[in-house]
């Protein structure tokens with residue numbers, strides 16, 4: 416029976432490893448999806464900031480067009496100076512030129528402001544772009560690591576499945592069935608270690624006499640509380 420218990424214990428370890436991989440298999444794609452989402456959020460944010468700069472550039476070009484047309488108007492008006500005949504006409508033309516000049520210097524002022532704004536935004540943007548590039552690189556590395564872990568897990572899975580086949584064949588079928596049923600009902604754990612008179616599956620104390628028997632690993636003894644098969648691995652710190 417000692418051999419049988421030891422085989423069961425090994426089987427349990429294999430099964431826990433497989434269970435862990437199963438959980439990881441579900442977790443990894445979610446993790447990768449989250450990383451992808453983070454990447455697109457960062458890219459989108461940059462896109463919005465670039466959009467702001469584009470908008471200001473458009474505004475600047477529009478204002479420059481206005482300025483050019485104002486300057487042309489001034490030139491035309493100045494050309495007409497030689498054609499005026501009366502003082503009244505002359506005064507009127509002068510006022511017109513002054514008005515256009517006033518508008519055009521206002522336009523110049525506005526262009527300068529927009530240019531300053533563009534400059535400021537571009538500075539922020541290039542800083543952000545560098546930060547995002549670093550962040551994206553980190554996310555890519557994380558993704559790659561996750562994918563590597565996934566393929567390592569698959570290799571480990573195959574090995575463990577093969578080992579499981581060998582071990583489970585050596586366990587008596589009745590005992591295997593009991594283990595399998597318990598495992599099914601008790602969160603994947605059918606055999607548990609006992610430490611300091613305590614079942615490590617449900618953490619309830621077992622009677623001292625029972626503990627003495629369990630330590631021999633000579634017979635199938637089950638936890639009076641959780642029904643799991645008890646195994647004694649030693650009192651050491653190892654699990």
Ligand SMILES: [Zn+2]
Pocket residue numbers: 614615616617618619638639640641642643
């Ligand atoms: Zn128990």
